[in-house]
Amino acid sequence: MTASIKDVAKRAGVSISTVSRIINNSAGVKESKAIAVKEAMEYYNYEPNQFGRGLVKQASDMIGVYFENVNSLFDISYNRELLRGIENQISKHGYSLLLINDHRYDSEKPKFLRFVNQKKIDGLILGFVPEDSKKLDVIKKLLDEDFPIGYVGDRFHENGFQVYAQYESYMYRMLRKIYEKGHRRVGIYYGDFHQTLLLKAIDRAKNELPQLQVYMSLIPSIADIETYKKRLQESCIDFMVHKKCTILWSESNDDCNMLLAICNELGRPVPEELSLVCSEHSPNEGEKMIPSMTAYYVPAYEMGKELAAMLINSLKGMGMEKTSAEFKPRYIERGSLKDIN
Numbered sequence: 512m513t514a515s516i517k518d519v520a521k522r523a524g525v526s527i528s529t530v531s532r533i534i535n536n537s538a539g540v541k542e543s544k545a546i547a548v549k550e551a552m553e554y555y556n557y558e559p560n561q562f563g564r565g566l567v568k569q570a571s572d573m574i575g576v577y578f579e580n581v582n583s584l585f586d587i588s589y590n591r592e593l594l595r596g597i598e599n600q601i602s603k604h605g606y607s608l609l610l611i612n613d614h615r616y617d618s619e620k621p622k623f624l625r626f627v628n629q630k631k632i633d634g635l636i637l638g639f640v641p642e643d644s645k646k647l648d649v650i651k652k653l654l655d656e657d658f659p660i661g662y663v664g665d666r667f668h669e670n671g672f673q674v675y676a677q678y679e680s681y682m683y684r685m686l687r688k689i690y691e692k693g694h695r696r697v698g699i700y701y702g703d704f705h706q707t708l709l710l711k712a713i714d715r716a717k718n719e720l721p722q723l724q725v726y727m728s729l730i731p732s733i734a735d736i737e738t739y740k741k742r743l744q745e746s747c748i749d750f751m752v753h754k755k756c757t758i759l760w761s762e763s764n765d766d767c768n769m770l771l772a773i774c775n776e777l778g779r780p781v782p783e784e785l786s787l788v789c790s791e792h793s794p795n796e797g798e799k800m801i802p803s804m805t806a807y808y809v810p811a812y813e814m815g816k817e818l819a820a821m822l823i824n825s826l827k828g829m830g831m832e833k834t835s836a837e838f839k840p841r842y843i844e845r846g847s848l849k850d851i852n
Contacts, residue, residue: 514555522551526656541670544657574601574822575632577623578612579641579704588765589792589811590638593663596815597636604823606633621646627658634659634822639704640667659825661818666835672821673835674814678705681807681840682712685788686723688842689758690716693852694786696724698750700743700761700770703729709762726754730766744773751779757851758786764796767804782849790840802846809840 520527525544533548551557576597584590598608609632613622621641626632640662641647647667654660654670661672689697701709713725728750731742747770750756759774761767767789771781779785781802789804791797792811797804817836 514557516557518555519548519551519557522554523547529657532657541657571631571633572606573609573632574606574819575609575611575623575626575635576638577621577635578610578638579621579643579646584610584612586765587763588796589763589809592792592811593638593815596812596817597819598815599812600816600819600823604827606823621649624649624653627653633826634661636660636818636822637662637664640664642704642707659822661822663814663818671834672818672825674818674838675835676809676814676838676840679708679712679715681790681809682709683715684842685760685790685807686712686716686725687720688844689760689786689788689848690720690723692786692848692850694758695722696726696754696756696758698726698728698746698754698756698759700728700730700746700759700766702762705762724754726750726756730762740769740773743769744777747773747777751777751785756785758788758848760787761789764789764791764793764800764804764806767797767800771800782847786849786851787847791843797843797845797847800847805845805848806843807840808843810838814838 516527516530520530523530523544524547529544530548533545574597576594578584578590594608594610601608609626611623611626623632623635627635635653635658637650637660641650650660650662651668654668657670659672660670661674663674663676665675666673686697699709699713709727713727717723717725728746731739743766747759750759759770761770767787770787774781774785774787781787787804789797789806790809791804791806792809794808797806814836817838821833821836
């Protein structure tokens with residue numbers, strides 16, 4: 512009886528899709544798996560069907576880039592800069608970018624899975640790792656099958672490509688900087704996709720800086736500018752009047768212009784009456800504001816370039832020596848942080 516690709520996969524202990532990828536050299540696969548598949552093929556004297564191989568080898572020349580629950584994708588500088596870096600690399604190698612996003616709380620399977628199953632994308636990049644366990648399980652299964660995936664965040668699987676900026680670490684360092692300037696009550700605006708890591712940074716800071724009080728407010732959606740401003744204003748009043756915060760910190764520079772305007776309207780100008788700091792993702796973004804904004808610069812553009820480069824090297828069979836890269840955010844002190852020691 513003639514052996515099938517299913518027999519080869521079973522003997523090698525891998526998925527059928529992994530056998531196909533090894534046969535067609537369509538993506539980087541761990542050497543141990545490649546050796547196991549080749550041994551199984553020799554054991555069965557397996558000869559791939561040439562017509563089937565031709566179908567498998569067809570490539571879409573598309574790289575999917577997935578963001579979860581982004582209603583205002585291009586209003587967020589991190590997204591814009593990361594996409595610019597990704598596009599810089601994929602366009603050099605003849606690939607196009609397919610942008611995919613869906614709602615974080617959608618119970619259905621993530622949209623990118625349809626594009627993977629229909630072979631409409633050759634690889635996938637995640638703007639950040641979803642916290643939803645069901646979506647994460649889907650990603651892990653694809654990584655088990657050696658589908659080329661790159662992502663921003665802490666490593667959670669032996670396969671795939673990763674870049675990270677140690678979010679928890681630089682948020683903690685910013686809290687220390689704030690504390691050293693004499694601030695003891697801090698109001699933080701955050702995106703809920705970072706909530707878990709932010710809470711860890713806050714807990715660490717509170718353990719080491721016992722007088723520190725931190726209050727949090729979820730950044731509102733920008734879908735309606737008037738509602739967005741109203742919610743920011745309400746939280747500003749709560750932070751300043753009720754919580755007695757002396758400094759506000761936004762996870763992103765995108766909200767700072769609105770916060771500056773609100774602070775002026777409320778008679779609490781920055782930095783005379785209230786300090787304001789942020790994270791920025793475009794070089795010197797905070798320098799252009801009045802006053803210029805103290806920030807941690809997170810190099811999203813460089814992160815996107817590196818992530819795309821690793822993924823494309825894998826797709827083109829150019830070697831997989833590097834599967835991870837760390838980027839260190841840089842603290843830039845400017846005019847918006849007042850020393851109250």
